[in-house]
Amino acid sequence: MSTPSSVSDVGEHALIALIRDRVPPAPSWVAVGLGDDAAVVEPERNLLEVFTTDALVEGIHFDRAFTPPWAIGHRALAVNLSDVAAMGATPRLALLSLVLPPALPVTEFTALLDGLLALAACHRVRLVGGNITRSPGPLMVDITATGSVHRRRVLRRSGARPGDEVWVSGQLGAAAAGLASLQTAVVRDPAYAGCEAAFLAPEPRVRLGTLLGRNRAASACVDLSDGLADGLHQLAAASAVGIEVDSAAIPIAPAAEAWFTALGQDAVLAAVTGGDDYELLFTVSPRARRRFLTVRHQLGDLPLTRIGTVGTMPDVVWTREGRRERVPSGYVHFR
Numbered sequence: 037m038s039t040p041s042s043v044s045d046v047g048e049h050a051l052i053a054l055i056r057d058r059v060p061p062a063p064s065w066v067a068v069g070l071g072d073d074a075a076v077v078e079p080e081r082n083l084l085e086v087f088t089t090d091a092l093v094e095g096i097h098f099d100r101a102f103t104p105p106w107a108i109g110h111r112a113l114a115v116n117l118s119d120v121a122a123m124g125a126t127p128r129l130a131l132l133s134l135v136l137p138p139a140l141p142v143t144e145f146t147a148l149l150d151g152l153l154a155l156a157a158c159h160r161v162r163l164v165g166g167n168i169t170r171s172p173g174p175l176m177v178d179i180t181a182t183g184s185v186h187r188r189r190v191l192r193r194s195g196a197r198p199g200d201e202v203w204v205s206g207q208l209g210a211a212a213a214g215l216a217s218l219q220t221a222v223v224r225d226p227a228y229a230g231c232e233a234a235f236l237a238p239e240p241r242v243r244l245g246t247l248l249g250r251n252r253a254a255s256a257c258v259d260l261s262d263g264l265a266d267g268l269h270q271l272a273a274a275s276a277v278g279i280e281v282d283s284a285a286i287p288i289a290p291a292a293e294a295w296f297t298a299l300g301q302d303a304v305l306a307a308v309t310g311g312d313d314y315e316l317l318f319t320v321s322p323r324a325r326r327r328f329l330t331v332r333h334q335l336g337d338l339p340l341t342r343i344g345t346v347g348t349m350p351d352v353v354w355t356r357e358g359r360r361e362r363v364p365s366g367y368v369h370f371r
């Protein structure tokens with residue numbers, strides 16, 4: 037049997053052809069898509085364009101020992117779509133910059149593409165360009181994504197006002213527990229398969245973000261890439277307000293609670309400071325309450341939980357075990 041070919045055997049042009057063959061035909065608003073020096077896009081009238089970029093780097097954001105290639109592709113796009121959604125925008129297109137170790141098998145390259153394009157298809161995101169470069173070390177997937185949103189529908193971090201309710205989507209802590217399980221477990225325990233899936237294939241809350249924006253139901257919004265604690269501090273600082281958190285209301289994934297408790301850790305603390313949740317944290321003003329109920333109705337079964345209230349105090353606080361204290365800051369990338 038011949039050895040499976042690596043990306044360096046195949047070469048850049050053939051890899052790009054592999055991508056082009058897989059991308060569905062461009063819609064009419066893409067005037068020039070894949071295959072030219074740059075993409076040309078026709079902006080829609082009365083819509084603002086949202087831009088974001090985020091890279092996944094092997095050894096920092098994932099370990100190829102336990103992150104399958106499809107999950108690398110999925111995550112790389114998901115983290116960008118989560119940022120677009122947090123702005124209340126509908127994701128539209130993506131640019132993909134791949135930095136590949138030459139020995140990467142072509143089968144892994146195509147699997148990475150599978151994960152990325154499957155999520156793109158889910159959210160009707162068009163891949164319109166990119167680049168492939170050789171890496172002297174780690175695999176890197178760098179994506180730029182755009183979205184569109186009406187001027188008055190943009191969700192920012194800075195709109196929270198005293199008296200607003202604080203809400204969060206989904207359940208927290210599963211991705212952090214899943215990553216810990218993937219990193220440490222010698223034998224996979226099926227009880228934590230859901231947590232591992234939450235880390236490997238996070239679901240960006242695209243529908244929630246666009247519905248909150250379209251209905252003007254949220255006064256401020258941020259996505260939880262670095263955990264709930266970090267999101268609360270980011271939102272409070274940007275809005276120049278304080279937040280009183282009801283720690284008992286924080287929705288922690290039951291399997292994550294089991295994981296952290298089994299290790300003798302404080303499950304609430306671990307869940308709010310662990311990253312990679314990609315849920316949305318947002319505030320709802322009393323005036324927007326009815327519009328928010330409409331959003332909840334349209335959303336279906338994604339859980340939304342009220343976890344606190346915006347106030348005039350200068351910080352983010354909660355009461356735990358009878359003590360009122362500052363919510364700790366979350367995950368920090370450069371420490």
Ligand SMILES: [Mg+2]
Nearest residue numbers: 119122259261
């Ligand atoms: Mg973000």
